[in-house]
Amino acid sequence: MITDFLLAHRWLMPAVLAAFVVVGPFAAPALASRPRIAWALALLSLLPLAALTLVPVDRELFSRCEVGWSLPTPARVELFANLVLFVAPAYLAAVASRRPLAALAAACVLSAGIEMLQALVPAIGRSCDTSDWLGNALGAVVGVGLAAVALRRHRRRGTREPLPA
Template identity: 45%
Template sequence: MLSTILAAYPWLGIAAVVAAVVVGLPLGWWVASRSRVAWVLAAVAAAGVLVATLYPTGRVVEVVCVLGRDGTLAGPEPLANVALFVPIGLLVGVASRRPVLGALAGVVLTVAIELVQALVPAIGRSCAMDDAIANAVGAALGAVLAVIALQLPRRGAPDRATAADAAARR
């Protein structure tokens, strides 16, 4: 179904990536001081990814797994796969304050999804190396956004370490 929509509207893939970046950076900045909210949003994003990638399609899969690379990241479907994993990299990176962990979480999640797709043909989905690569790129992009969001200054909120250092010097 998603492939049909993306074929009809090829601009949706790039629009999804742009939207993930445009919305992701301020969201990452906002949740940077709210780690519980960031973890909850990361869990919601992961649940959405799992539903989108593992919900049974009702079709019979002829090719269980495509291991070769047969495309680029420039097409609408690969770009949609990139956009799908930006929130995982961003939110886990911000929540943990370790952006590399966000990228790693996205890679682990995509490998797990592709394994399930390969090992459970009854769900009607086939795994693809291109999907895993696009998802990993999305998680890495999310981690880059997390780095930026964690570096952005906060107005009106004094840095806790600075306030504690000032109190200790008195």
């Protein structure tokens, strides 16, 4: 059902990613100075992630876990959606914590955990796929990269401002 929607609206995921790339660097300074809001938004961004990866679906599984290393591209709609799915949580966690590498590691571990859960609980009707993990990890790299650049710019600006009298 979700894949059908994404196939009918192929422009959606690249547009979401482009919007995030444009808006992300400008939002980071405001969020970095309000870590509680950034953490709250990071937790909220996990809701669609959980809904799209863990909510049970009614389908017959042909395999529990598929091993493949396909890179996500806009033409591979489902894989590209996996990439986009992890950009916001990784970005927000990196901004909130001001620790981009820790946020990247957490996002990669979270993705692996989701894939493991899909493999171990066949009742949810989802199968794990290493390509999904790769797409999620690349999305986390994009999100953390955007956050790191924005935080670096924010710190440089902060050091150039004169001290208050």
